Amino acid sequence: MPNTEFFDATTRVNGGVGFCPPGPDNDALVLIYPPGPNLGRKYNLDSHTVNLGRDISNHIVIPSCSVSRHHAQLTGEAGLRLVTDLRSTNGTYVNDVPVASGYLKNGDLLRVGDNIFKYLVGSDVESAYHEEIYLMTIKDGLTNIYNKRYFGEALERELWRAHRHHRQLALIIFDIDFFKKVNDTHGHLAGDHVLRELAALIAGRLRQEEVFARYGGEEFVVLLPESDGQEAAFVAEQLRKLVEAHRFEFDGKEIFLTISVGFTVIDGHRRVSAAEVIKAADAQLYRAKSGGRNCLKGAAAR
Secondary structure, three states: OOOOOOOOOEEEEOOOOOOOOOOOOOEEEEEEEOOOOOOOOEEEEOOOEEEEEOOOOOOEEOOOOOOOOOOEEEEEEOOEEEEEEOOOOOOEEEOOEEEOEEEOOOOOEEEEOOEEEEEEEOOOHHHHHHHHHHHHHHEOOOOOOEOHHHHHHHHHHHHHHHHHHOOOEEEEEEEEOOHHHHHHHHOHHHHHHHHHHHHHHHHOOOOOOOEEEEEEOOEEEEEEEOOOHHHHHHHHHHHHHHHHHOOEEEOOEEEOOOEEEEEEEEOOOOOOOHHHHHHHHHHHHHHHHHOOOOOEEEEEOO
């Protein structure tokens, strides 16, 4: 069952004057970002032509200053759905690639301004929609990594395992240095792009059993089961170097980033609460930021 904190009502796009080649028999857009009252809203694409934009004359109205009055158009072509950018100010993106015109595939991410939609098509769109709603309860819509809610549940679970089996557990917490400057200099769309790219970069470095989540804003956490201080410090330093060496790019401009990292380790012999572990890691992050940033600090939880 979908979580009731998400909007599960559907919006049906009707009509269409004149003849157009038919689109898919059953397709829809689901809003997966940003958070808000419309998160999870499904737009059934029943019309051959569907317009998206800020103006109220559009089939799908997106009230955001990053969206042009007439931003993009979806049209049916021989059983496919074609997306066309209508010379918008901020462009139309499919899977983070700017497009003037292109066909959508099932599961593609369509970005219009700062709004991200997931395109669903097939004989069982309703089932796919409810699966998407479930994913919204555990995944961050912007970065597609775990969200704060899932991380909290995972931390409680791993703390219980660590205590029961007397095993070590490490928590890394980091955030982007001077991230506000990125938004102020390059705009919020660039900031969103950087967050997505950084998340993908870090996720590619971590092992499957390590829980990586967006904790809030530009702050991220990594949970390392059965890891001691040496292992935690090694992973933390690898992540710091990875970000420092990477060249982020948006709209043809390079953006240089660094991160400050804090970590803490528990040995599992003493019962420690999730709040205590987070507080201990956060204190180390504060030390890293106070110590000049682009560095890491760590200590055992007390």
